[in-house]
Amino acid sequence: MTGFKGRMRRVFILDGYVDEPTCLGVPPYISPYPRYIAGAAWDFNLQTRVSYATIDQIRNNNSFLDTASKSDILVVIAGMSVPGRYLSGFPVSPNELLSYLSPISKPIKVLCGPAARYGFGMSGGKSVTETDVVKHVFDIIATGDGELVVSELFKNKLDSDTIDPSLCRPNPHAIKNYAVKGAKIVTQHPFFPEYLITEIETYRGCSRSITGGCSFCSEPSKGAPSFRTVDEICSEISALYTAGIRHLRIGNQPCIFSYMAKGAGEQEFPRPNPEAIEQLFKGIRSAAPTVRTLHIDNANPGIIARFPKECKKIAKTIIKYHTAGDVAALGVESVDPEVIKKNNLKATAEEVYLAVNLLNEVGSSPGVNGLPELLPGLNFVFGLDGETKHTFTLDYEFLKKIYDDSLLLRRINLRQVIPLPGTRMSEIGEKNIRKHKAAFQRFKRTVRQTIERPMLQRVVPPGTLLKDVYAEIYEGKLTFARQLGSYPLLVGIPGVYPLHKFYTVKIVQYGYRSLTGVPYPLDINTASRETLEAVPGVGKKRAIRILAKRPFSTTQEFINALDDPGVAHTIQNYIQLD
Numbered sequence: 001m002t003g004f005k006g007r008m009r010r011v012f013i014l015d016g017y018v019d020e021p022t023c024l025g026v027p028p029y030i031s032p033y034p035r036y037i038a039g040a041a042w043d044f045n046l047q048t049r050v051s052y053a054t055i056d057q058i059r060n061n062n063s064f065l066d067t068a069s070k071s072d073i074l075v076v077i078a079g080m081s082v083p084g085r086y087l088s089g090f091p092v093s094p095n096e097l098l099s100y101l102s103p104i105s106k107p108i109k110v111l112c113g114p115a116a117r118y119g120f121g122m123s124g125g126k127s128v129t130e131t132d133v134v135k136h137v138f139d140i141i142a143t144g145d146g147e148l149v150v151s152e153l154f155k156n157k158l159d160s161d162t163i164d165p166s167l168c169r170p171n172p173h174a175i176k177n178y179a180v181k182g183a184k185i186v187t188q189h190p191f192f193p194e195y196l197i198t199e200i201e202t203y204r205g206c207s208r209s210i211t212g213g214c215s216f217c218s219e220p221s222k223g224a225p226s227f228r229t230v231d232e233i234c235s236e237i238s239a240l241y242t243a244g245i246r247h248l249r250i251g252n253q254p255c256i257f258s259y260m261a262k263g264a265g266e267q268e269f270p271r272p273n274p275e276a277i278e279q280l281f282k283g284i285r286s287a288a289p290t291v292r293t294l295h296i297d298n299a300n301p302g303i304i305a306r307f308p309k310e311c312k313k314i315a316k317t318i319i320k321y322h323t324a325g326d327v328a329a330l331g332v333e334s335v336d337p338e339v340i341k342k343n344n345l346k347a348t349a350e351e352v353y354l355a356v357n358l359l360n361e362v363g364s365s366p367g368v369n370g371l372p373e374l375l376p377g378l379n380f381v382f383g384l385d386g387e388t389k390h391t392f393t394l395d396y397e398f399l400k401k402i403y404d405d406s407l408l409l410r411r412i413n414l415r416q417v418i419p420l421p422g423t424r425m426s427e428i429g430e431k432n433i434r435k436h437k438a439a440f441q442r443f444k445r446t447v448r449q450t451i452e453r454p455m456l457q458r459v460v461p462p463g464t465l466l467k468d469v470y471a472e473i474y475e476g477k478l479t480f481a482r483q484l485g486s487y488p489l490l491v492g493i494p495g496v497y498p499l500h501k502f503y504t505v506k507i508v509q510y511g512y513r514s515l516t517g518v519p520y521p522l523d524i525n526t527a528s529r530e531t532l533e534a535v536p537g538v539g540k541k542r543a544i545r546i547l548a549k550r551p552f553s554t555t556q557e558f559i560n561a562l563d564d565p566g567v568a569h570t571i572q573n574y575i576q577l578d
Helices: 032-044 055-060 063-069 094-101 114-118 146-155 172-181 183-188 207-211 230-243 274-287 301-306 308-321 337-342 349-363 389-404 431-435 437-459 529-534 539-549 555-561 565-572
Strands: 010-020 049-054 073-080 108-112 197-201 247-252 293-296 326-333 374-382 411-416 465-475 478-482 490-494 502-510 514-519
Touching (some): 010 055, 010 114, 073 094, 230 274, 274 293, 301 326, 301 349, 308 374, 326 349, 349 374, 490 529, 514 529, 555 565
Parallel strands (some): 197 247
């Protein structure tokens, strides 16, 4: 082959991670961004050499930068527009990009993602760092869609001066081929295949954009909902499944209950379409028959409260096809009527309560992995316009009512707003955040102590078996692990256990936002002292006695070695011997 298209070009994708209102790409998640961009390169020429690395790989091994420096196009994906808590990675900072990319001169460097659109959000409660600080190391700041910019670069023979950086896809079908062709890039992720979750986009845009949407949110700027078809979504999932993906989250949309909703784009709260969601999840299961994780993310409580019949049917459909331990994250933001009014929030306290109650009614039964099938999670945002100290009182009373009414919540997320450029909150800025800093910290402590911890014990009672808990990191002689899925619970396993393996654990203790579990069944003859001490009824002295007298050949031998047959009987519920 001759000519530009016949030459083998190199593209390097640096995933600096994204965290947006409707999209998560921090490990163990991979967002659609790198998949679409790789797909655009391979759509132009299947011979294009596309390399992928995460920012954590580069932090640990600079040799990845050698590959990046030899590429023709270097695409950086970055941006945190909502604050999060991370375990296996942290979004790239502008200073890191300056350090890593300044010495690289050959490739055309493209920045895309929320960092390109709004700037770098580094933490909740702080304004973004504008892209001007990194502008001189990039040839293109893609405020539009990165995959279209890459496609145009190829079509225009890598002439960056001819590219419109604000290019956006005209409709959701524009990424149909990219999504399928780019699926195989997941094989280059360091967490592939066992511990990688792919975030799946079902539509872009927000039905509430016709009224401006929430004051702090970037989604309304994307316009009215624009839906991908069931066939398009399932074709992408089939390609991911063929590549080896077994963990999926249908999370890249403002409200899963609003997929293909009737009247979307014309009504602020369109009527849900249960039949379309049945087709979608049935199609996903057909495309990925042995998927190990299938979860959702965002749900609009205003939709659920207005259309309980349709939404109950949708929730049952999700439970029919998903995997247990699922979470519908409800954007509450605040239950203060004044804050709701001034920020055009999506639901009143009464409506949120109705949504929480409906999801409990349908999804609170225990699933096969030890967690309830489908529970609500509540997201609160502080620092909004109209916030006063009374706001914290109202929010706490609301949470207390949910707890006192014996309802279950899988997650309570309390965060401070990032005032994004282009949103109405950018005019308010950090004023309320600074004003109520102490009140926010007090509120968080009170909620953790009086709501979150007892709620955790209610959702995951002592002795619960949690299956498929994946060991990620060590902290001293404690192994931290999580199940895969939406908002996984952090489990501390006393002792040092091999990482990157799945365990079944039995829950024994509770932190404010985490659990303590011991591997089940526990091999009493090989367990470490730290693990033995965590077993109910053992403690330090009995652990030392067990260590001194093992190995044990039979259960009776073990019982005889302890000073209390009753304690020995309790411990038997955790161990394996005969």
